[in-house]
Amino acid sequence: MKPEHFPKEIQAHLIPEQNGKLIYRCLGCGAEHSIEKLLYTCPGCGAVLLIYDENFDRLKEIPGETWHQIFDYRKMLTIPALKGIYRYHEFIGPVIPTDAIVYLGEGHTPVVEGNGIMQEKAGLRFYFKNDGQNPSASFKDRGMASALSYINYLVKSGMISDVLAICASTGDTSAAAALYAAYLKPHIKSAVLLPHKKVTPQQLGQPLGSGASVFEIPGVFDDCMKVVEHLADNYNVALLNSKNAWRILGQESYSYEVAQDFEYDMADKVVVVPIGNAGNITAVMSGFLKFYETGIISALPKVIGVQSEHANPVYKYYLEPDPAKREFVPMTVSPSVAQAAMIGNPVSMPRVIRLAEQYNRTAGGQRVFFISVTEQEIMDWELTANRNGHIACTHGGESLAGLVRALKLGYVDKDDVAVVDSTAHALKFAGFQQMYFENSFPPEFGVTPKPELVNAPTLMRPADLERVPEPGNPLGEADFKKFVRRVSDEIAATLKLTSLK
Ligand SMILES: N[C@@H](CCOP(=O)(O)O)C(=O)O
Numbered sequence: 080m081k082p083e084h085f086p087k088e089i090q091a092h093l094i095p096e097q098n099g100k101l102i103y104r105c106l107g108c109g110a111e112h113s114i115e116k117l118l119y120t121c122p123g124c125g126a127v128l129l130i131y132d133e134n135f136d137r138l139k140e141i142p143g144e145t146w147h148q149i150f151d152y153r154k155m156l157t158i159p160a161l162k163g164i165y166r167y168h169e170f171i172g173p174v175i176p177t178d179a180i181v182y183l184g185e186g187h188t189p190v191v192e193g194n195g196i197m198q199e200k201a202g203l204r205f206y207f208k209n210d211g212q213n214p215s216a217s218f219k220d221r222g223m224a225s226a227l228s229y230i231n232y233l234v235k236s237g238m239i240s241d242v243l244a245i246c247a248s249t250g251d252t253s254a255a256a257a258l259y260a261a262y263l264k265p266h267i268k269s270a271v272l273l274p275h276k277k278v279t280p281q282q283l284g285q286p287l288g289s290g291a292s293v294f295e296i297p298g299v300f301d302d303c304m305k306v307v308e309h310l311a312d313n314y315n316v317a318l319l320n321s322k323n324a325w326r327i328l329g330q331e332s333y334s335y336e337v338a339q340d341f342e343y344d345m346a347d348k349v350v351v352v353p354i355g356n357a358g359n360i361t362a363v364m365s366g367f368l369k370f371y372e373t374g375i376i377s378a379l380p381k382v383i384g385v386q387s388e389h390a391n392p393v394y395k396y397y398l399e400p401d402p403a404k405r406e407f408v409p410m411t412v413s414p415s416v417a418q419a420a421m422i423g424n425p426v427s428m429p430r431v432i433r434l435a436e437q438y439n440r441t442a443g444g445q446r447v448f449f450i451s452v453t454e455q456e457i458m459d460w461e462l463t464a465n466r467n468g469h470i471a472c473t474h475g476g477e478s479l480a481g482l483v484r485a486l487k488l489g490y491v492d493k494d495d496v497a498v499v500d501s502t503a504h505a506l507k508f509a510g511f512q513q514m515y516f517e518n519s520f521p522p523e524f525g526v527t528p529k530p531e532l533v534n535a536p537t538l539m540r541p542a543d544l545e546r547v548p549e550p551g552n553p554l555g556e557a558d559f560k561k562f563v564r565r566v567s568d569e570i571a572a573t574l575k576l577t578s579l580k
Contacts, residue, residue: 080155092141092149093156095165099173100133103324106429114174115238117230119311119322127429129365130324135372138169143374147343150335163187164224164332170369171328172225179232183262185220186332188212190340190498197467201479202486205497207469208337211504215285217419218333218359218502219255225329226319227259227267234266242267245310246319247303249274249355249419250282251503253293256319257286264290269319272296272303277418281507299412301424304356321358322426330359334366337498338376348380349497351482353474354393354449355420357427359502360384364434368441379442380498381491384431385450385481387457389413390421393431394451402436414523416457416473416511419503448490454524456480458515462532465505465512473508475501537573541565 082093103112107126112118120127132138141149153166160180164171166187172180190206198204210218233239244267246256253271260269270292273283277299286293296303304320311318321327337350345367354360363382370376386394390412399405409424425431435447460483461476471479478499485491505512513519516533520526540547544565546558554562571578 080157082156085152085155086148088145089148089152092145093152094158095161095168095173095177097174097176098134098137099169101130101172101174102133103128104131106433114229117233117239117317117323119308119318119324127322127426128324129430130328132173135369138373141373143343143377146373146375150339164221164329165228167332167335170335170366171332172228172325175228175232179228179235181224181228181231181259181262183214183220183224183259185213185224187336190337191469193464193469194467197464197469200463201483203482203491203493203495203497205479205482205499207464207471207475207479207499207501208333208340209470210333210500210502211470211472211475211507213255215251215254215258216504216507217251217255218330218500219251220258221332222321222326222329222358222362223255223259223319226323226325227263229325230267230317231263234263240266243316244269244319245271245307245316247272247300247307248278248320249300249421250278250285250507251419252320253278253291254282254285254289257289257291260291261289267317268292270294270316272307274299274303277421279418279507279510281509300356300422301409301412304424304426320426321356321361327358327362327365327427327430330362331366331369333359333500334363335370337380338367338370340498341496343370343376344378345376345380346378347492347495348378349383349482349485349491349495350380350500351383351385351478351485351497352500353417353420353477353481353502354384354386354431355390355417355422355425357393357422357425357431359500361427361430361434364431364438364447368434368438371441379438379446381495382438382447383450383481383485383490384447385452385477387415387417387420387477388451388453389415390417390423391451392423393425393428394449396428396432397449405432407432414521416454416461416508416524416526417477418508418511419474420477448485450481450484450488450490452477452480452484454526456484458511458526459529459532461505462512462515466532469501470505471501472503472505473511474503475499475505478502539566539569541569 105121160177213220275295
């Protein structure tokens with residue numbers, strides 16, 4: 080549909096204008112800095128930043144119902160720049176002109192309801208939001224679309240050139256960074272730092288395939304992150320981790336989509352996300368707060384942040400009920416099947432502390448909860464979900480395990496409706512499924528397979544057949560007939576099939 084065919088009152092809002100006045104604000108000293116320079120930490124005190132729109136109040140002048148129509152009508156447009164996360168342009172990057180927006184198919188990921196079996200097992204109605212169906216197969220594409228669109232805008236405006244984008248990664252961020260940077264060739268090149276042997280083969284293949292410079296570093300993600308921070312402080316590089324506040328803006332699209340997916344009715348809703356570097360839960364809280372402040376939603380959903388007990392520094396911080404006594408202690412992580420979240424010192428921790436407090440205060444009571452789950456629970460829930468028609472990754476399993484535990488702890492009510500984040504595609508973490516099926520987990524994971532969740536292929540090679548087909552060496556007609564009949568008979572016997580004759 081063309082803009083002129085939409086209702087008159089919506090036409091004026093349909094194509095967003097370059098607007099807003101964005102600034103970086105320091106979460107430590109409160110100083111404000113211009114966005115014309117790429118900043119990751121406050122030049123004054125070194126604390127992390129968030130981006131605020133000084134003209135945000137103009138968005139409140141549009142009634143909530145009108146915003147619903149704007150976003151709903153934008154769904155029907157065929158303008159690529161507005162097909163992804165920038166459907167919510169006014170909230171994500173109002174300073175970015177539409178011709179600088181990079182769209183690779185990110186966002187608007189499916190929301191798939193758990194079937195009857197799963198809902199009964201979980202104890203409440205829930206949906207998976209499949210962020211593995213983003214272009215690089217994880218939610219990081221939301222943040223990269225935002226960060227790289229902004230960098231593209233700076234390049235197009237002549238403010239920067241020959242950008243070397245760099246990140247540390249447990250595997251998803253690097254795939255997304257390399258993909259978006261490759262699209263913006265030759266202006267942007269990328270380099271990614273990965274902890275050696277701590278990303279899956281699929282994740283290692285992604286930045287290599289996109290042409291990034293890939294560096295494997297001894298240690299864990301937290302060590303890589305320190306190197307990237309050092310590089311960003313001392314060299315001319317663009318840091319693409321979620322320390323870069325533009326990433327957070329893009330990842331807020333997750334909340335906007337959940338709101339739109341549920342017709343902006345967030346009462347009795349629960350949004351469950353795993354926590355690693357903590358950029359995601361930061362963005363989720365920030366996004367819902369912005370929609371609430373502008374009247375687009377009239378209730379704040381509960382937000383549940385889930386961590387594995389092998390990497391749960393955020394959960395441990397919130398174990399202390401008295402906010403004045405809480406102290407954040409980075410932890411040494413142990414091997415985890417939720418490998419992308421194997422992070423002991425999340426860079427966004429100060430943002431989580433700030434936004435969780437604001438979220439609960441705005442809601443008038445506790446709406447943000449933190450849960451820790453075992454490696455066993457993560458694997459069991461992931462495999463159970465996938466046996467019931469989902470494509471959840473281990474982090475999806477972690478989220479679902481967290482939801483079930485939150486229900487038991489009374490944070491969630493059985494009549495609530497939950498949206499569970501599967502942050503990446505199951506295929507990225509297929510190796511953990513294989514370890515489960517083969518009972519080959521190293522002892523430090525603490526995972527023992529449940530026989531009913533184990534699966535393995537059966538080789539059908541009837542012993543009495545002298546010859547079977549081989550590539551490039553087909554059987555003669557008689558041998559082939561025999562082969563088909565014998566293999567069919569064995570499959571039928573194994574599956575106890577009833578004969579039609
Ligand atoms: N899980 C992440 C770790 C880095 O997170 P980021 O959001 O700060 O980039 C990954 O996939 O690398």
